[in-house]
Amino acid sequence: MILSIRKAAKVAIIAGTLLAVSCSKPSSDAPEPRQEFSIGWSIYAGWMPWPYAQQAGIVKKWADKYGIKINIVQVNDYVESVNQYTAGKLDGVTVANMDALTIPAAGGKDTSAIIVGDYSNGNDGVLLKGTNDLKAIKGKQVNLVELSVSHYLLARALNSVGMALTDVKTINTSDADIVGAFASPDVKAAVTWNPQLSSMKAQPGANLVFSSADIPGEILDLLVVDTDTLKANPKLGKALAGIWYETVALMQRQDTKGKEARAAMAKLAGADPAEFDGQLSTTHLYFDPNAAVAATSDPALITTMKRVRDFSYSKGLFGGARSADAVGMSFPGGKTLGDPQHVTLRFDESFMKLAADGKL
Structure with missing residues (x-):
C-alpha cells in the first residue's frame, strides 16, 4: 500500500x-x-x-x-x-x-x-457511519491526526455547513491506527487520507461526506x-x-x-x-x-x-x-x-x- x-x-x-x-x-x-x-x-x-x-x-x-x-x-x-x-x-x-x-x-x-x-482532489476525506449528512457530525468525537491536513480539512468541512471545530471533539489518532479505530463500533466519525481512506470507506455503513475534492487547490x-x-x-x-x-x-x-x-x-x-x-x-x-x-x-x-x-x-x-x-x-x-x-x-x-x- x-x-x-x-x-x-x-x-x-x-x-x-x-x-x-x-x-x-x-x-x-x-x-x-x-x-x-x-x-x-x-x-x-x-x-x-x-x-x-x-x-x-x-x-x-x-x-x-x-x-x-x-x-x-x-x-x-x-x-x-x-x-x-x-x-x-x-x-x-x-x-x-x-x-x-x-x-x-x-x-x-x-x-x-x-x-x-x-x-x-479526493485523497483526503471526512467519513461518517450510518449517515451521509455532514451536519450529523455535530457533537461527535472525530478521530484524526491532529494538527495535520486532516485537521484542516475537518475545519473546512465544518465551515461549509455553518459549524466550527468547537462543535466536535477531536481524538488524536495516528495514521497507523486510524483504520483499526474506525472499525470499532464506538467510532462514528473520522478524517484521513489515502490509502487509509479507501480502506475505511469500504467498511460497513461508512459514508464519505466531505473530501478535498470539495476544496480543490x-x-x-x-x-x-x-x-x-x-x-x-x-x-x-x-x-x-x-x-x-x-x-x-x-x-x-x-x-x-x-x-x-x-x-x-x-x-x-x-x-x-x-x-x-x-x-x-x-x-x-x-x-x-x-x-x-x-x-x-x-x-x-x-x-x-x-x-x-x-x-x-x-x-x-x-x-x-x-x-x-x-x-x-x-x-x-x-x-x-x-x-x-x-x-x-x-x-x-x-x-x-x-x-x-x-x-x-
Whole structure:
C-alpha cells in the first residue's frame, strides 16, 4: 500500500523552538555556487515522479545539462524529511503547503516553492457511519491526526455547513491506527487520507461526506528549495523543473512507455499498478507547466494560504508568534501576505514559466 503521510503533527514544538531562536534574517554568509545538491522525498502518489526520474536516468540527463549533480534522497518518515530540510541537511524537499509554512517557514528558514506539483482532489476525506449528512457530525468525537491536513480539512468541512471545530471533539489518532479505530463500533466519525481512506470507506455503513475534492487547490503538494541556495545556483531550479515536466509528461501517456513508467512508480511506492492508478485518480497533477504557472499566479492561492495560515496559527503551529502575520509569504506579481519584512515562504513561478516557455 502507498503510505501517504503528509502530516504536521508533533512538529509544533520544533517549529516554535526554531522561531524563537531565529531572527529570520538572511545569513551573512551567502551560499556560493555549488555542483552537488540533495533533494529529499517521501512516499506519496504525487511525489513518485522524483525517484522514478532518478531510476530512469532523467535526473542525470538534466543535471548533466547544467553541469551539476542532483541526489534524489528517500526519507522514510515524511515529517523527518521536512525536519532534515529545515536543519540544512537537504537542499530541497517534497512537502505539503501547510507543512512548508509551519515547519521551515515558521522556523525562519527562507524557503521557495518552485514546483506546484499537484493538489489533493479526493485523497483526503471526512467519513461518517450510518449517515451521509455532514451536519450529523455535530457533537461527535472525530478521530484524526491532529494538527495535520486532516485537521484542516475537518475545519473546512465544518465551515461549509455553518459549524466550527468547537462543535466536535477531536481524538488524536495516528495514521497507523486510524483504520483499526474506525472499525470499532464506538467510532462514528473520522478524517484521513489515502490509502487509509479507501480502506475505511469500504467498511460497513461508512459514508464519505466531505473530501478535498470539495476544496480543490487547497491541499497542495510542492517541491521547495532553500532560497539562498537557489539564488546562488539558479541552474538547480532549471534542472529540477526540467526533470519534473519531462517525467510527468511521460507518466500521463497511455502507450506502453507511459504504462511502464506508472508501473515503475507503483513499485517504488510499494503498490501494484491498479492501486497507484487509483490514487492518481484523486490527485490533480499539474502535467502542463502553463497550468501550474496559472495556479501559482491565481489570487485564489493567496486566499488558500491565508486560510492555511490562520488555521495553523490558531493551533499554535507558529510557536510564540504574536499574530498570524508573523510569517510572511510572497507570491507572483510582488504580492505578499503577512509581514513583508519577514518573508520566509515564497511561491516562485519562474522556473515553471521557463518550462512553459520552452526555455530550460
